Amino acid sequence: MALAVDIVSWVLLASGAAFLFIAGIGLLRLPDVFTRMHAAGIGDTLGASLIAGGLMVQSGFTLVTVKLLFILLFLFFTSPTATHALAKAALAGRVKPLLAPVPDREEKKSKS
Amino acid sequence: MSATTTVLAGTTAAVLVVMAMALARAILGPTVYDRILAVNMFGTKTVLIIALVGFLAGRPDFLDIALLYALINFIGTIAVLKFLRYGDLGRASDEEGEV
Numbered sequence: 001m002a003l004a005v006d007i008v009s010w011v012l013l014a015s016g017a018a019f020l021f022i023a024g025i026g027l028l029r030l031p032d033v034f035t036r037m038h039a040a041g042i043g044d045t046l047g048a049s050l051i052a053g054g055l056m057v058q059s060g061f062t063l064v065t066v067k068l069l070f071i072l073l074f075l076f077f078t079s080p081t082a083t084h085a086l087a088k089a090a091l092a093g094r095v096k097p098l099l100a101p102v103p104d105r106e107e108k109k110s111k112s
Numbered sequence: 113m114s115a116t117t118t119v120l121a122g123t124t125a126a127v128l129v130v131m132a133m134a135l136a137r138a139i140l141g142p143t144v145y146d147r148i149l150a151v152n153m154f155g156t157k158t159v160l161i162i163a164l165v166g167f168l169a170g171r172p173d174f175l176d177i178a179l180l181y182a183l184i185n186f187i188g189t190i191a192v193l194k195f196l197r198y199g200d201l202g203r204a205s206d207e208e209g210e211v
Contacts, residue, residue: 017126024130067175078186089193090145
């Protein structure tokens with residue numbers, strides 16, 4: 001039984017690390033702000049939730065689990081909120097998405 | 113060194129690598145929004161790494177600090193965005209809605 005709980009925790013931690021790594025690669029390699037936001041926002045939320053979940057499984061029913069639950073809930077709500085605010089701010093700051101509607105894109109092509 | 117310790121150490125190493133990636137994007141980032149995104153991600157990773165190191169060291173009390181970092185990270189990101197958009201932290205966001 002203890003081994004099963006441990007294995008669940010290992011799987012959660014490892015998959016969380018994998019998702020974070022994918023998000024990191026996306027942040028580094030994707031072409032513009034909005035695509036990077038997509039990689040970072042989604043991968044971050046899921047990876048952080050999985051790692052916090054893995055730690056929760058490991059700690060059992062204690063105060064530590066409650067604290068981890070608070071961290072998990074807080075990250076779960078604030079990470080998408082921050083990404084949304086960032087996207088709105090970037091649009092208000094006149095950053096053009098790479099896949100903007102066609103006229104914009106052609107204008108960009110003729111410029112570059 | 114038990115298997116759980118190994119998994120925790122591996123996860124910590126992965127988080128450190130991702131922190132390096134986020135830092136690289138914060139330095140490279142062509143626009144200021146790239147930098148804010150990278151710094152926000154770096155802050156999330158800080159929370160996770162504090163929790164993981166707390167478990168590795170057998171001192172889960174570190175979680176209080178991690179919770180504090182999560183709060184400060186969010187407020188900091190929103191504050192920087194508001195400053196970018198209005199050039200002033202004291203002004204209420206009136207005509208165009210929130211940031």
